Amino acid sequence: MLKNLIVVVGSFIIAFAFNAFLVPHEILSSGISGIAILVGLITPFDTGILNFVMNVPLLILGYYKLGKQITLNTLVCVLSLSVFLYVIPAESITDNILLSAIFGGAIGGVGIGLIMKYSGTSGGMDIIAIIISRSSNFSVGLLLTGMNSVIVLISGMIFNWEIALYTLLSIYLTGKAIDTIYTNHEKITMQIITTVAEPIRQELLASIYRGVTVTEGYGGYTLEKKYILMMVVTRYETAQIKQIVRKHDEQAFINITQTIEVDGNFARNIH
Numbered sequence: 001m002l003k004n005l006i007v008v009v010g011s012f013i014i015a016f017a018f019n020a021f022l023v024p025h026e027i028l029s030s031g032i033s034g035i036a037i038l039v040g041l042i043t044p045f046d047t048g049i050l051n052f053v054m055n056v057p058l059l060i061l062g063y064y065k066l067g068k069q070i071t072l073n074t075l076v077c078v079l080s081l082s083v084f085l086y087v088i089p090a091e092s093i094t095d096n097i098l099l100s101a102i103f104g105g106a107i108g109g110v111g112i113g114l115i116m117k118y119s120g121t122s123g124g125m126d127i128i129a130i131i132i133s134r135s136s137n138f139s140v141g142l143l144l145t146g147m148n149s150v151i152v153l154i155s156g157m158i159f160n161w162e163i164a165l166y167t168l169l170s171i172y173l174t175g176k177a178i179d180t181i182y183t184n185h186e187k188i189t190m191q192i193i194t195t196v197a198e199p200i201r202q203e204l205l206a207s208i209y210r211g212v213t214v215t216e217g218y219g220g221y222t223l224e225k226k227y228i229l230m231m232v233v234t235r236y237e238t239a240q241i242k243q244i245v246r247k248h249d250e251q252a253f254i255n256i257t258q259t260i261e262v263d264g265n266f267a268r269n270i271h
Contacts, residue, residue, distance in 0.1 A: 003118045007073050008080045013111030015084030021104030023047070024092035026159055028167045031144065032058065032124025033081070034151045042158065048086035052078055055124055062127040067207040069243060074127065077115050097166055105170030109177025117181060118239070133234070145175035187259035188238055190231045192245055193217070194252040197227030203244050204229070208237055232259055 018037065021027070026041055028034040032054045040047035055078045063071040094100055112126065129143040148171045156164030194200060197214055204212055213230045233241065238256060245252050 003073060004076050006118045007077045007115050010111040010113075010115035011077050011080040012084050013114070014108050015081055015088050017104045017108035017111065018047075018085060019088045019090040020093045021100040021107070022170060023090040025097045025100045025166070026163055027097070027101050027104060027170055028151050028154075031126060031148060031151075034148065034167075034171075035124075036085075038151070038154060038158070046086055048082040048084075051085060052082040058124055058127050061131075065131050066127065067240065070240065073115070073118070101166040101170045102173060105173030106177050108170075109174035110181060112174065113178045113181030116178065142175065142179070144178065145171060187262050188233050188235050189257050189259045190229075190233060190238065190241060191255040191257075192229040192231075192241075192252055193226050193255075194229070194245065194249045195224065195226060196249045196252075197229060199248045200245055200252075201229060203248070204231070204241065207244060208233065208241060210237070232262055 014033070018033065023037055023041075028037050033051055036047050036050040036054055039045060039050050059071060059075060059078065062074055092100065116126065116130075125144060125147050129147065132143055149168075152164050152168045152171065192200065201212055201214060204210075208231070210231050210233050215228045215230070217226045217228055218224060219226055231241070242254060245254060
């Protein structure tokens with residue numbers, strides 16, 4: 001319930017950044033939302049409705065690649081963001097386009113970062129960025145900045161190149177804000193000590209694109225047989241892993257430590 005509330009608050013922050021800073025100056029945002037703004041500016045269709053329709057196929061992709069929980073949180077975000085974009089009037093707070101690009105990009109990034117931090121995405125290209133990030137060493141913010149370069153080009157061709165530069169500045173600040181709040185792309189070692197290793201192992205391999213090492217042990221006090229599951233993951237994956245573990249074993253012991261360096265194949269071969 002708390003996570004859904006945070007996702008709704010994050011969605012409101014994103015919609016406020018769009019309609020109070022970016023849309024009035026025809027500055028685009030990142031991802032599908034940016035494309036929705038672009039189409040909304042040149043057609044009579046509402047931005048909120050466009051945002052929802054464009055996100056549907058990516059939500060389906062997220063369900064199969066990121067798992068049910070993240071997809072449900074993302075659906076809450078897409079629905080609430082679409083509603084807020086429709087309800088909040090697109091009226092500029094300031095006539096200064098530079099200030100609008102700076103604050104719109106940064107505030108929007110704060111909203112997206114909050115949503116991602118609590119096991120969700122704001123939809124659209126966030127889903128693609130997380131999927132790619134899980135099998136590479138690129139941060140989500142960097143991936144989003146790179147993928148959204150095409151929006152800058154489209155903005156320049158349709159409007160003008162000055163607007164495109166403001167859009168680039170906004171997208172860059174959004175990516176930096178996301179990485180600051182969401183993750184510093186730190187590597188984390190997780191040790192899970194449990195008596196029900198197999199269902200946990202299976203769901204981890206189905207949901208998290210990392211390898212899992214399983215060893216046997218026993219409790220020093222009870223002498224009960226235990227299983228130790230060890231994974232090296234990124235910080236943003238820890239919340240989802242803990243949810244999976246608690247789903248199968250409320251009494252499991254989880255030890256999380258920061259990893260200084262990883263030498264070897266960090267992403268599991270999923271082919």
